[in-house]
Amino acid sequence: xxGVSQSPSNKVTEKGKDVELRCDPISGHTALxxxxxxxxxGLEFLIYFQGNSAPDKSGLPxxxxxxxxxxxxxSTLTIQRTQQEDSAVYLCASSLAPGLYNEQFFGPGTRxxxx
Amino acid sequence: xxxxxxxxxxxSVFKGAPVELKxxxxxxxxxxxxxxxxxxxxxLQLLLRHISxxxxxxxxxxxxxxxxxxxxxxxxxxxxxxxxxxxxxSENTGFQKLVFGTGTRLLVSP
Numbered sequence: 437x438x439g440v441s442q443s444p445s446n447k448v449t450e451k452g453k454d455v456e457l458r459c460d461p462i463s464g465h466t467a468l469x470x471x472x473x474x475x476x477x478g479l480e481f482l483i484y485f486q487g488n489s490a491p492d493k494s495g496l497p498x499x500x501x502x503x504x505x506x507x508x509x510x511s512t513l514t515i516q517r518t519q520q521e522d523s524a525v526y527l528c529a530s531s532l533a534p535g536l537y538n539e540q541f542f543g544p545g546t547r548x549x550x551x
Numbered sequence: 552x553x554x555x556x557x558x559x560x561x562x563s564v565f566k567g568a569p570v571e572l573k574x575x576x577x578x579x580x581x582x583x584x585x586x587x588x589x590x591x592x593x594x595l596q597l598l599l600r601h602i603s604x605x606x607x608x609x610x611x612x613x614x615x616x617x618x619x620x621x622x623x624x625x626x627x628x629x630x631x632x633x634x635x636x637x638x639x640x641s642e643n644t645g646f647q648k649l650v651f652g653t654g655t656r657l658l659v660s661p
Contacts, residue, residue: 439594469648478555478637478651479595495648527595534647537602542595 438462440543442528448549449518457513457546461530468511469531469540470495470503474524482526485511486534518550553578555638557652564628565660572623572655574612574638582640584614584621585649589635598623598636608632628659 441460449455461468470482481495485505496502500519505511515522525547529540554577564570576582586598599607601614601621612623621638637654641647 471649471651476653478557478653479639479649481648481650484648492648531647538647539597540647540649544594 440528440530440541442526442543442546444546445544446547446549448551450551451520452517454514454516455518455548457515457526457548459511459513459528459530459543461509461511461528462541463509465530465532465541466508467531467534467538467540468505469529470511470513471527471529472524473527473545474521479527482513515548518548520550523548523550553582553640553642553650555640555650555652557636557638557655559655560653561656561658563658563660566630567627570623570625570628570632570657570659572636572638572657574621574623574652576619576621576638576640578619578640578642580642582642583647584612585639585641586610586612586621586623587637587639587651589637591634595637628657630659630661633657633659 443458466487468485471479473479483503484492500516503513525545527545528543531538531540556575584601588598589595610625614621635654635656638652639649
């Protein structure tokens with residue numbers, strides 16, 4: 437079956453604009469994660485969704501970042517008033533359920549460039 | 552705070568040579584450790600995890616709690632092993648957000 441998909445694959449925007457990044461997890465996966473990878477940095481956790489529970493937003497770097505997950509499936513990460521330091525690759529991952537034995541499957545990422 | 556350190560940005564070896572990709576971590580509890588790999592133009596994927604005690608594609612990793620290390624090893628490198636390798640840890644409780652190192656690029660030359 438299809439893996440995790442993300443759109444767009446590339447996004448170039450101007451400083452101050454809002455952007456939306458989309459993630460389609462693997463069907464049936466209840467856990468969904470967002471990470472980002474800035475140049476020269478490791479992947480950084482942003483937010484986690486599990487089923488209908490309240491998301492864990494502990495990794496969001498500022499209140500300009502928000503995310504939602506509709507119907508327990510598709511997720512959208514929104515960045516308002518983008519800044520140049522937001523330029524990064526944003527990765528989405530999903531797993532069947534939370535737990536050490538449940539592998540996180542990653543999408544191809546969205547490369548965001550803020551000019 | 553949780554932290555994963557991969558001291559080498561690039562490791563270059565010849566085909567058939569042994570490989571060791573270093574990973575050190577800091578965590579106050581008992582973490583679970585993983586190695587992820589990203590081949591050229593492919594997505595990030597799990598290579599192996601400590602909890603499974605497995606060997607994948609000839610790679611192994613041993614958790615050394617005394618040295619807080621989880622180095623990735625392979626006795627004889629192959630050209631197809633060339634990729635970006637990331638060490639990661641997660642808490643052993645609750646949901647498993649991953650804390651990643653900055654990665655090591657392995658280049659295996661013929």
